[in-house]
Amino acid sequence: MNLRAAAVRRKPVADLIAESDHGTLKRSLGLSQLTMLSIGATLGSGIFVVLGEAVPVAGPAVVLSFVLAGVTALFSALSYAELAGMIPVSGSSYSYAYATLGELVAWVCGWCLVLEYGVSVASVAVGWGQYLNELLRLTFGFAIPDALSQPPGSGGIVNVPAIVVVLLAMVLLLSGAKESARANAIMVVIKIGTLVLFCAIAFTAVRAANFTPFLPLGLAGLSAGGAKLFFSYIGFDAASTAGEEAKNPQRDLPRAILLSLAIVTVLYCLVAVAAVGALPWQEFDGQEAALSHVLGAVSDNPLWAALLAVGAIVAISSVVLTVLYGQTRILFSMSRDGMVPAALSKVDAKTGTPRINTLVVSGFVATLAAFIPLGKLADATSIGTLFAFGLVNIAVLLLRRRQPEAPRSFRVPFSPVTPILGVLCCGYMMLSLDGATWTVFGGWMALGLLIYFGYGMRRSRLAGNGGNATADSAVRRHNS
Numbered sequence: 001m002n003l004r005a006a007a008v009r010r011k012p013v014a015d016l017i018a019e020s021d022h023g024t025l026k027r028s029l030g031l032s033q034l035t036m037l038s039i040g041a042t043l044g045s046g047i048f049v050v051l052g053e054a055v056p057v058a059g060p061a062v063v064l065s066f067v068l069a070g071v072t073a074l075f076s077a078l079s080y081a082e083l084a085g086m087i088p089v090s091g092s093s094y095s096y097a098y099a100t101l102g103e104l105v106a107w108v109c110g111w112c113l114v115l116e117y118g119v120s121v122a123s124v125a126v127g128w129g130q131y132l133n134e135l136l137r138l139t140f141g142f143a144i145p146d147a148l149s150q151p152p153g154s155g156g157i158v159n160v161p162a163i164v165v166v167l168l169a170m171v172l173l174l175s176g177a178k179e180s181a182r183a184n185a186i187m188v189v190i191k192i193g194t195l196v197l198f199c200a201i202a203f204t205a206v207r208a209a210n211f212t213p214f215l216p217l218g219l220a221g222l223s224a225g226g227a228k229l230f231f232s233y234i235g236f237d238a239a240s241t242a243g244e245e246a247k248n249p250q251r252d253l254p255r256a257i258l259l260s261l262a263i264v265t266v267l268y269c270l271v272a273v274a275a276v277g278a279l280p281w282q283e284f285d286g287q288e289a290a291l292s293h294v295l296g297a298v299s300d301n302p303l304w305a306a307l308l309a310v311g312a313i314v315a316i317s318s319v320v321l322t323v324l325y326g327q328t329r330i331l332f333s334m335s336r337d338g339m340v341p342a343a344l345s346k347v348d349a350k351t352g353t354p355r356i357n358t359l360v361v362s363g364f365v366a367t368l369a370a371f372i373p374l375g376k377l378a379d380a381t382s383i384g385t386l387f388a389f390g391l392v393n394i395a396v397l398l399l400r401r402r403q404p405e406a407p408r409s410f411r412v413p414f415s416p417v418t419p420i421l422g423v424l425c426c427g428y429m430m431l432s433l434d435g436a437t438w439t440v441f442g443g444w445m446a447l448g449l450l451i452y453f454g455y456g457m458r459r460s461r462l463a464g465n466g467g468n469a470t471a472d473s474a475v476r477r478h479n480s
Helices: 003-008 013-021 031-042 051-086 093-100 103-140 160-175 177-205 218-233 236-242 249-278 290-298 302-336 355-371 374-402 417-431 435-459 471-479
Strands: none
Touching (some): 003 103, 013 093, 031 236, 051 218, 051 236, 051 249, 051 417, 093 374, 103 290, 103 302, 103 355, 103 374, 103 435, 160 177, 177 249, 177 290, 177 302, 218 249, 218 374, 236 302, 249 290, 290 302, 374 417, 374 435
């Protein structure tokens, strides 16, 4: 087989759309549900847990770190919105790369998405256990022993709470997309209310002195904080994974992506200002349940900290549910293309969900959450996500050049400047991550390439078509 030809073969856009129109997944999600899906996937451990890791790195400038991460996410969100409206399929950036950059890059992108979605679910599940212990301490005076609530390397043997929340999310997903979306919407309302409550209490204790010096660790600290906090924005693209279950994907997907990012960014900035204004930044070091710690320090009433812990548990449950959903849909698309085993794209006739896929992904994620510490998971997730987001921006540039007249329900403003800035921001944030994270990423990529050349390249459906179809030729055939 010609390796170069296999690597650059592209899947026709017309084929992607045809598969979406005649797919086996049920179209049951409207704009509000899609927006809630993206908020549910985004608003969680990034603000409830990772904030405690970012403040010691950036100091009070963590507020600007959120802005830096948010601007980076915005550039990519605009590109996602254009492609989601143009190619409304379940594969998200994997499918966009397949249509523009070729099969090898698409595989690498899909492999990064496995890192983004699967590993981020594991990391937020770790955070769920931390807030569960905080709630137990506040209400009953005891906590689950470290041996059963922390992974190896963090003083424990196995993280049982993390396993539990993943399995609960799995049960919901197996019941169907519409049912899962309804449960997620309820949880999103609860967690937004929880963050508003936190701000209302913390702002009463804000002191101007806590913001000076504003940049105690310099611009390097600001950038490092932004790189860590980019994890907080992972998930806004979750709506794009629901392309084949949206009722009106061309109209609703772009709106859901941008609306969810706007809501989340405003909440993040408000919470960050309230948190570092209420408590000296040095006191965040080692605080995994950061927001609960802030409330405990500024208020004598333990009820507020307990309510926050409840909200965090609900919030992180929502993230586990929605991101796990996204992971299953991306693997569904990869399986349909022949890149991974066909069993992962089999849909249950009764519930309309990929049952085997959901069971396999949930087992993998539960194992990661049980045995890997949060910090290592969060950083590995960020680098994989930044790489995938960079590819999405490149895909917009290529499709604008190759198919300028193709219908688009949303267009990235100021293109090509905006997508280019998106690529540059993603690259800058990746370079801000430490060497250990890059080592993990390199190892992950090497494993992915071994799987592609050993399995995916030969099993790809395009290989059966001779690998000669491209997006452009397919569109010409479709139009004729």
